[in-house]
Amino acid sequence: MKINFLQKLLIAWGIFWGVLGIGLYFLGLLGLFYQNIVIAYGLICFVVLVYFLFKQSPPAGEFSAIKKDWVVGVILIGFLAFAVLNFLILLAPEVGFDALWYHLTLPKIYLMTYHVSYLPGGLLYYSVMPRLAEMIYGFGLSLDHTGMLPKIIHYLFGFAWAASTYLFARLFLGRKHALLVSLICYGTYLTTWLSQTAYIDLIVAFYSAMALWGTFKYLENRHPNYLYLSAIFMGLTLASKLYGLILLLVIFGVLISKANWKMTIRFTGIAIAIVLPFYLQAYFSTGNPFYPVFSVQESALTMYTGGYTNLRDWYLEGWWQHLPNLFWEMVVYRFTPIFSLVFLVFFAKNWQKMLPLLIVFLSFFFLWSLNPVQEPRYFIVILPVIATISIYVLASIEWKIFKVIAIVLALVGLIFNFSYTKSQFKETLEEIFGKNPRQNYLQARLTPPRNFYDFSGTFSQEIQDKKVLTVNIHNLFYLNFNFWDWSFIEDKYDPNASAVTMASELKNNGYNFVLIGHLSAAQWLGLPSDEVDKNFKLILKENDFSLYKIGENK
16 A cells, blocks of 8 residues: 555545544543643653654655646645635634534534533533543643634634645545635535634544545455545544435445445444444433434424424425525525536546546435534535546546536636625735734624623633632633533523522532523522512623622522
């Protein structure tokens, strides 16, 4: 098995973060998620990575095959333009909803409690989903509590995804066209939007692309090590996000039809073994290894299914009618018009070469469409396949007018995505270059009571190092004091307790303050105001947040 330096780099990058994240997960289960231990373990992994990469110098002339070519130059300039724009945008403070909800908040809590555990209640039910990326962000937060380093890690995974997309496309196309595939995927608006957040979708996309590359590399030369690599990356995909199960089913179908069943079982077994600890924790904590899937109230489906309260009715009446429009929206409208070339694949020379990719794409789309939460960022993992088919069509159809139109489509898509991104992130760029004050930028985006931010500093000044119980606050990442949320412990308290009893029990459990969003203490407890006011003293109210001191008005 011979690998070039780029392949070696991407394999090492992926396994480094995978070993780091899974190692931190087990340290957290043991109650050892201390900042110093997290940093020390991360540095050890980094030293091993550097040794692995540079114990042998890259072969001379590794990239010399990419000759000086103006087309390649234009593609690389396009990469540079998007990379610079994406980097500038990520320098703004994090305001992404899911990042503040759980991608950053969970590792923040783990560092605060030194323990990776299930958090009961409805607020952070993601606490027993696969969390490889959140473990990685725990390392980032141990070095930088602001959340900037996790954002940079996610941004760098965007680069790694672009490179892995190139590797995958290179199995079917020449270097120039494979570079174009990579640029088209990296140059989508969604990729830019994700690059400036501490979401995890670019991590999932990278591991998925490497899993696809390993699978098709194995089918090309039948060397089992490529399939084992694919299985490892598939396992890391599963350990990052539940919807990785869709790709697992697709690759399983490819292998069962193209390889022997023993290799297929080995692939599946390795992938499942990597993610199994996460599934087991979910099962032991909730009784459902795929929690919260299958555990969500059916009534919650209405927001995703357009009014249907159960999946049976949605599949029978709404899902299949929506499929044609969904197909067009995902393939063309949401990303770039060049993907529309997939519709012309049967006009391409030797189109049979694209048949396995076409089956992978259509199978993924069908399985993905069955999920009512049809967000485009969950679709990003299949973009390397769509882009490869599209550029194969561009390279194979010899009609001159067609090639001109296709190239124009590609350029228009990239230019539009770049200019659209600049316009959408105008205020973000103004904040970065000092034209829009940071406080104004955050106040416009962190609306209470879902998002807490201590703009004046009075809350932290009042609280200092005391412990705070938070109530009715959703995104907890920017809380800059020692906190614990009511949803985590609500079932441990008597809902019918008096204000005196509640204040006494909270005080005995180490709480000094209660920070409540949008409600008063009386509304929270469901008790008369005169009774509550004797046991919970309101000392600060600002931006729809009320801070009460426990047991001060007796």
